[in-house]
Amino acid sequence: MNHLKHLDWPFFDDKHRVLARELDAWCAKHLAPGAVDHEDVDASCKALVKALGEGGWLTHAVAGEGEGIDTRAICLLRETLARHDGLADFAFAMQGLGSGAISLMGTAAQREAYLPRVARGEALAAFALSEPDAGSDVAAMQCAARRDGDHYVLDGQKTWISNGGIADFYVVFARTGEAPGSRGISAFIVDAGIPGFEIAERIDVIAPHPLATLRFTNCRVPISAMVGAPGEGFKVAMRTLDVFRTSVAAAAQGFARRALEEGLSQAKARAMFGATLADLPLTQAKLADMACTVDSSALLVYRAAWERDQGRTITREAAMAKLMATEGAQRVIDAAVQLHGGRGVRRGEIVESLYREIRALRIYEGASEVQQLIIGRDLLKNG
Secondary structure, three states: OOOOHHHHOOOOOHHHHHHHHHHHHHHHHHOOOOOOOOOOHHHHHHHHHHHHHHOOHHHHHOOOOOOOOOHHHHHHHHHHHHHHOHHHHHHHHHHHHHHHHHHHHOOHHHHHHHHHHHHOOOOOEEEEOOEOOEOOOHHHOOOEEEEEOOEEEEEEEEEEEEOOOOOOEEEEEEEOOOOOHHHHEEEEEEEOOOOOEEEEEEEOOOOOOOEEEEEEEEEEEEHHHEEOOOOOHHHHHHHHHHHHHHHHHHHHHHHHHHHHHHHHHHHHHOEEOOEEHHHOHHHHHHHHHHHHHHHHHHHHHHHHHHHHHOOOOOHHHHHHHHHHHHHHHHHHHHHHHHHHHHHHHOOOOHHHHHHHHHHHHHOOOOOHHHHHHHHHHHHHHHO
C-alpha cells in the first residue's frame, strides 16, 4: 500500500510533500530494522538527535529568526519518523517541545544561545511542566520560584520529564505568585548541572524512553533565564502545547499506519483453513475498520495543522486530533496484534513494539479525558 498517498491532500504545499518524501527515504536508510538500539535508550537518543541534526531535520523543530513553526512540517516529520522507529520520533519531538517555548516566546539572546545548538543536534532539550500532584491540573503546581535580587530561586519537583537525565537544558515552569491559580506561573531555562538541580529518579516505562523526576533545592537561575514575562508561564506552556499536541496525534498516525501495513501483510501471507487469513470475511471487516480509522484520524490531524498554519486558534481542533488519533491508533495496533496471533505479543515483533509505543500517547500532553473536557467546554462556549 502507498503510505504517502495522503500527501496529495490539499492541506499541503509542495514543500511539505518534498519534505515528507525526502525524510521517508532518509529513514529507510538510517532507521532500518535493527539499526536503533532500544536497550541503551540514553545513548540511542543522543545518537539519534545527532543524526537528525546532521541530516538537517531538526531545523524544522525550531523557529528561525522572525519565523513561526510550520505545524504541517512538524506533523509530517513526526508521522514519518514514528512509522519507521518510535525512538527516532521521540528524539525529534523532544527537541521541538523542549525548545518550543524559546522558539515562540524567547528573547533574542535566549534564541541565539539555545536554538542553533538544538537544530544542529548539539544540545538536548526538555520541557518540565508535570509534577507528582500536578499533571493535567496545571493550576495545582507546587514547584515555586522566589525572586532574590538578580536571580530566582527554584524549589520543588518535576516528574515524567522526557529527556530527563540526558537533556542539556530544561524549560521549567514554577509558581511565582503574581496571581492565584494558573496566572501565577512563570517559565525558566535551567541548564543541566547547575547547583541545586539534580535528577531525583530515572523512570522506566513499557516503551523505553529517557524519563526522570527532577528536584530543585535552592536552585538559583538569573532573571535573564525567564521565558516571557513574570506570570506568563501558563501562556508559554499552552502556546507550546498547541503546536506539539497536534504533532502527538501525527506520531500516533505514524504508528497506526505502520500497524495497518503490518496487519495487511500478515493477512495476505498467513495460511488459514486452506486459504489465507485475508480470505476470511472477518479479516476483511477488521482491515476495513483499521483503514477507516487511519484515514479519518489523518483528516483531523492535518486539518488542525493547516488551521494553525493559517494563524487560527486550534484549541478545539488540536484536542480533537489528539483524542481521535491516539485512541484510534490504539485500536488499529491492537487489531494488528490480533491478526498476528501469538507472534503479535512476541518481543521484537514490530506490532509488539507499536503496542508498547502507543499507550503513553493517550496520556501525555493531555490525557484523552482532558481532551474531551477541552472539546466539550469549547463547544459550550463557542458553539
